Amino acid sequence: MSEPPSDIPAKTSRRAPAPQPPEPGLNIVSTPIGNLRDITLRALDALAGADRILAEDTRVAWKLMDAYGISAKVQPYHDHNGAKMRPEILQALADGERVVLISDAGTPLISDPGYKLVREVISAGYAVRSLPGPSALLAGLAASGLPSDAFFFAGFLPPRTGSRKNRLQELAVIPGTLIFYESGPRLAACLADIAFVLGDRDAVVARELTKKFEEYRRGTTSELAAYYAGGGAPRGEITLLIGPGDAGGNVxxxxxxxxxxxxxxxxxxxxxxxxxxxxxxxxxxxxxxxxxxxxxxx
Incomplete structure (x- = not known):
């Protein structure tokens, strides 16, 4: 048998990187938005090695941890108890603890609690790290077919039509894809207001991303408004994406x-x-x- 050409490197055995427990400080960890298989190896290391885990809803957190056999100290951290919890968290960081912050799904702070905590931790001089992972807005954008070179995430629009239209007026000049989170019962009215203020733009309703009944429905804003007005409120988590207008203006x-x-x-x-x-x-x-x-x- 002839020898292999000298310019072809020989195969070497490779092993997966060793587990990496989180370092002391505040570690912001992204968790699955639906499919539990979307958890990252680094996120699992962080959860397993944390001194304490701050969770928006501890019941949701334990479902994820039980699925991967992880046990750790879990405490609730949300908008209602944040002011009370932050001094305790800062003391834990002063003691050198490895603190992990997670939300119910996706990347913390994106329409979820955590902003005030991060600000206070930075001000106190402690380390803050982000462990990237699942995000509904990025997952929806990637598969939407809408321009992704420039986009603006605006969270939830106001629930009342007057305030919603005023907010849309402010967003009308943005030259990129607009991304919102929305609830099923408000979706049809929201789309109608978007069509009225921003015009008949290309749009995508991304529903239940990564889950069993994942769905992308594409059309213009007026077409989708009419569809959901006639078909009733859809179920599940919704990411709404609106393509840029011709001039980014009001029609x-x-x-x-x-x-x-x-x-x-x-x-x-x-x-x-x-x-x-x-x-x-x-x-x-x-x-x-x-x-x-x-x-x-x-």
């Missing part, structure tokens, strides 16, 4: 122009109904807008 004036042109021939009610049929926007909102235009209150 409400286009809707106003259409209503203004139709009111003389169809009246307020008829104009609102026609624009609602064409766009999928809320007939009630359009009627109110048409009435304001007719009365000159704009």
């Amino acid at each position: 409400q004036m286009d809707v106003d122009a259409e209503l203004t042109a139709l009111i003389p021939g169809l009246g307020v009610k008829g104009a609102a109904a026609k624009v609602a049929q064409a766009t999928g926007l809320s007939k009630r909102d359009l009627y109110a807008r048409a009435q304001a235009l007719k009365e000159g209150g704009v």
Whole structure:
């Protein structure tokens, strides 16, 4: 048998890196957003080697730890007890403890508790590290088909339509994909407000990411608003992604122009109904807008 060419390196046996327990300080650890197999090896090392684990909901934390045979001291840390807990946590860091912070799912601090704690730990001079891992907003963006070179995560929009539209007005100028978290019962109304303020943009509803019933539904904002208005509120966790507009601006004036042109021939009610049929926007909102235009209150 001939010898292998000298320029081909010989195979060497490789072993997985040794476990890496967390270092003293505050370690921010990402956990699965649904599929428990998405946990990272480094996250498991951190959980197993922590002196204490701070969890948004200890019941959720124990489900993950039980799945991997991990036992550790677990304490609740959330918005309601944060002020009371932070002095105790700072003392633990002063004593050299390895403290791990997790949320119910995904990356802590992303629409989850932890910001004030991180600020105080930094101010006190202790180390803060982030152990990266699952994130619903990044998972949704990667598979959305929307531009990913520039994006803005805006968390949850306000629940009331007036405040929501005001917030959307502020976001209209952002030249990138917008990402929100939303609940099923509010989804249709939220999409209708987005279509009204931002225009009929490409959009994706990413639901139950990494779970059994994972779903991506794609369409324009008006198409998706009409779909969920007619089909009822979807279940599960929702990540809502809105593609950038042509100029990143507000198209409400286009809707106003259409209503203004139709009111003389169809009246307020008829104009609102026609624009609602064409766009999928809320007939009630359009009627109110048409009435304001007719009365000159704009």
